[in-house]
Amino acid sequence: MTLVVQKFGGTSVGGTDRIDAVAERVVAARDAGREVVVVVSAMAGETDRLLGLARAISTHGRPNPRELDVLLATGEQVTIALLCMALEKRGITARSFTGRQAGIVTDSGHTRARILEIRGEALLEEIRHGRVPVVAGFQGVDAAGNITTLGRGGSDTTAVAIAAALRADECQIHTDVSGVYTTDPRIEPNARRLERISYEEMLELAGQGSKVLQVRSVEFASRYKVPVRVLSTFESGAGTLIAEGNGTVEAPEIVGIASSRDEAELRVSAPSAELLPGMIGALAGSRIEIDLIVQNLAVDGSANVTFTVSRQDYDQAREILAHFFRASDVRIEGDSRVAKVSVIGNGIRAQRADVAARMLGALAREGIVARQIATSQIRISVVVRETEMERAVRALHHEFGLQHAVTGREANA
Amino acid sequence: MTLVVQKFGGTSVGGTDRIDAVAERVVAARDAGREVVVVVSAMAGETDRLLGLARAISTHGRPNPRELDVLLATGEQVTIALLCMALEKRGITARSFTGRQAGIVTDSGHTRARILEIRGEALLEEIRHGRVPVVAGFQGVDAAGNITTLGRGGSDTTAVAIAAALRADECQIHTDVSGVYTTDPRIEPNARRLERISYEEMLELAGQGSKVLQVRSVEFASRYKVPVRVLSTFESGAGTLIAEGNGTVEAPEIVGIASSRDEAELRVSAPSAELLPGMIGALAGSRIEIDLIVQNLAVDGSANVTFTVSRQDYDQAREILAHFFRASDVRIEGDSRVAKVSVIGNGIRAQRADVAARMLGALAREGIVARQIATSQIRISVVVRETEMERAVRALHHEFGLQHAVTGREANA
Numbered sequence: 052m053t054l055v056v057q058k059f060g061g062t063s064v065g066g067t068d069r070i071d072a073v074a075e076r077v078v079a080a081r082d083a084g085r086e087v088v089v090v091v092s093a094m095a096g097e098t099d100r101l102l103g104l105a106r107a108i109s110t111h112g113r114p115n116p117r118e119l120d121v122l123l124a125t126g127e128q129v130t131i132a133l134l135c136m137a138l139e140k141r142g143i144t145a146r147s148f149t150g151r152q153a154g155i156v157t158d159s160g161h162t163r164a165r166i167l168e169i170r171g172e173a174l175l176e177e178i179r180h181g182r183v184p185v186v187a188g189f190q191g192v193d194a195a196g197n198i199t200t201l202g203r204g205g206s207d208t209t210a211v212a213i214a215a216a217l218r219a220d221e222c223q224i225h226t227d228v229s230g231v232y233t234t235d236p237r238i239e240p241n242a243r244r245l246e247r248i249s250y251e252e253m254l255e256l257a258g259q260g261s262k263v264l265q266v267r268s269v270e271f272a273s274r275y276k277v278p279v280r281v282l283s284t285f286e287s288g289a290g291t292l293i294a295e296g297n298g299t300v301e302a303p304e305i306v307g308i309a310s311s312r313d314e315a316e317l318r319v320s321a322p323s324a325e326l327l328p329g330m331i332g333a334l335a336g337s338r339i340e341i342d343l344i345v346q347n348l349a350v351d352g353s354a355n356v357t358f359t360v361s362r363q364d365y366d367q368a369r370e371i372l373a374h375f376f377r378a379s380d381v382r383i384e385g386d387s388r389v390a391k392v393s394v395i396g397n398g399i400r401a402q403r404a405d406v407a408a409r410m411l412g413a414l415a416r417e418g419i420v421a422r423q424i425a426t427s428q429i430r431i432s433v434v435v436r437e438t439e440m441e442r443a444v445r446a447l448h449h450e451f452g453l454q455h456a457v458t459g460r461e462a463n464a
Numbered sequence: 465m466t467l468v469v470q471k472f473g474g475t476s477v478g479g480t481d482r483i484d485a486v487a488e489r490v491v492a493a494r495d496a497g498r499e500v501v502v503v504v505s506a507m508a509g510e511t512d513r514l515l516g517l518a519r520a521i522s523t524h525g526r527p528n529p530r531e532l533d534v535l536l537a538t539g540e541q542v543t544i545a546l547l548c549m550a551l552e553k554r555g556i557t558a559r560s561f562t563g564r565q566a567g568i569v570t571d572s573g574h575t576r577a578r579i580l581e582i583r584g585e586a587l588l589e590e591i592r593h594g595r596v597p598v599v600a601g602f603q604g605v606d607a608a609g610n611i612t613t614l615g616r617g618g619s620d621t622t623a624v625a626i627a628a629a630l631r632a633d634e635c636q637i638h639t640d641v642s643g644v645y646t647t648d649p650r651i652e653p654n655a656r657r658l659e660r661i662s663y664e665e666m667l668e669l670a671g672q673g674s675k676v677l678q679v680r681s682v683e684f685a686s687r688y689k690v691p692v693r694v695l696s697t698f699e700s701g702a703g704t705l706i707a708e709g710n711g712t713v714e715a716p717e718i719v720g721i722a723s724s725r726d727e728a729e730l731r732v733s734a735p736s737a738e739l740l741p742g743m744i745g746a747l748a749g750s751r752i753e754i755d756l757i758v759q760n761l762a763v764d765g766s767a768n769v770t771f772t773v774s775r776q777d778y779d780q781a782r783e784i785l786a787h788f789f790r791a792s793d794v795r796i797e798g799d800s801r802v803a804k805v806s807v808i809g810n811g812i813r814a815q816r817a818d819v820a821a822r823m824l825g826a827l828a829r830e831g832i833v834a835r836q837i838a839t840s841q842i843r844i845s846v847v848v849r850e851t852e853m854e855r856a857v858r859a860l861h862h863e864f865g866l867q868h869a870v871t872g873r874e875a876n877a
Contacts, residue, residue: 067517067520067521070521071521101542104480104542104546105545105546105549107480108480108483108484108546108549108550108553109549109550109552109553110549110552110553114549115548115549115552117559117560118544118545118546118548118549118552118559118560119545119549121541121544121545121548121560121562122541122542122545122546124541125538125541125542128534128535128537128538128541129514129517129535129538131531131534132518132531132532132534132535133517133518133521133531133535135528135531135534136518136521136522136523136527136528136531136532137521137522139522139523139528139531140521140522140523146530146531147530147531147534149534149611151564152609196565198562
């Protein structure tokens, strides 16, 4: 029999009426002859409420991480109990499982724990008895039995990890969008839902600003080859299947355009290149991640480096640089109003120069200058002014014909 | 070193400001050189909020008991985390323990589980390291690892059970009253706080309407000889110590007057006594508990039985009786507006008739008729009209001189 793991996020379980709707989705899957394991998040707003309590009572608003995990884990525990009640009302025998009861063992990295192992016997036993196990996402226990949480997007990771451990046929991520789109439909109304996308492409999309799935859960799915389907809780439809690529690539296939406003740019001009490596170290020491980086060396030995950081790190990064270069003749400039636009697709692998040329050409025709450019195997990203971002997305979406069928990938519905 | 278990109820932890105040109480105990284990309830209102969610989503508003326990257990889990954060802010290393983590093993009677065993090693280990364990009251796990709750007053029971398991010197129940009183001060302003009371007397007080402590926790304390001190979270003071009686009793010592409005009276008049035992069985089958019961047999063989039930069971009890006697010539009458007033004290044991005579005499002088009377080793209870209850309490409080010092028992503060 087919086994599916169905995960429902916070918006999908945001009230008792919505939990009833989720129960109906589970009933439908069972009626279609499937075995189901359900994974749920905390009800929308609940995590924020708990965080507010924790900040109010903690030293400098920074709660102890172990205790924060104990606190936050209650959010999902509430949802599993309520969903089981809603399922029972529909004649389905369901039993709730906390992270611990589901056998989810993590390391001890409170608030950002990693799953080490899933002891799936208890869940399999439930399935064998025809019952529906409802598992709290986002949480586990370490080897000593301390409650841990997995950090952002943790419930997606729980769902994928359980699907891997139970060798489920599919992991369904039910969310408030109907699948993965070629770009953000709020920016480009012609954006199309993809029927299928590879793990690698999805990883790049997620890493470059698509919020449909967290990077970690896609990495997990990719490693264990778990087919993941993103679909809407509230509408019917096949959603988007994330699975292995089909190997041969003939056309310069592009699956999507990602964009992110969460960017800021810093430029450092120094009379010599010597100080620059230390600067990177100083930023890394404060856990500030540097993204795109371009270095120019002039014939006189002077150098300038331009790089991007997350916008929320911008002020701190400027301070660190000012402190680091306080005794040197170094100029620091910055712009916190930039954005990153990325073209993503497996087709880039074979024809990167061609894709890059088309990309820059399309932007140029719009009068948009790519201030920086960076590439990976299946992605080309550019930094543009924030005010130009949406226009850049639409121009690139059109340039690569994403409003039309992407061979074998377009959605039917 | 002295080890105390400090339990704080829902009102005491009803908000982050109150949790801060509780943390100060713990700090004070530590500063006084004591080792402390803390047990807490859910924040006031939280259990009702969760129950509301459960009822809204369940079949006929009756949630599955296993899942209800999973849901309700989150209430205490929130409090333990927040209190640990508040303690850390004050420089105390504290660690939270869910029922499971604290080693509280119960039977599988969901929503009213009984503690079977406390595996106290983890808590003792904390104390050995100079840390303060903060334990979730009201909850445990059964042998299969299912989350259970202990039902009403469960947190008091948790605290007493932990004190017994760890051989603590004292179990302190911090509540919103400053101790155990000779009677309800809202009825009799001259009520006095008792400095000390025996387990047996406290059991009778709790069983007869005093809401300071639940009967179960007192039974537990009595069985394991745990000294329990009831005191206020919000005011200083020595409270009331519940401990073993001092053995010899010379005066007809009365410690308190309990009263309860939660009563209703039923009278059944039958032409023969034959049917009556079956009637009791029918009520018991619906889990309706019968309290005082008086049976009169007339010379013609007819019989009448008068008994009391909890007021909330009154309507259902009448229906059951009407159904049970539907084919018989039996008259059923009832009064849901009665109350029970009890005189309690170890002194009753030796001089019951004397105490009963004084009791009835004092009531008679007030024009109050005792409709029924029942006695135990250290208690005499009467049923009166509800409208007469408060007057009865005041008359008896005065009759037994409770406004004055009770030998060796009156409070100093």
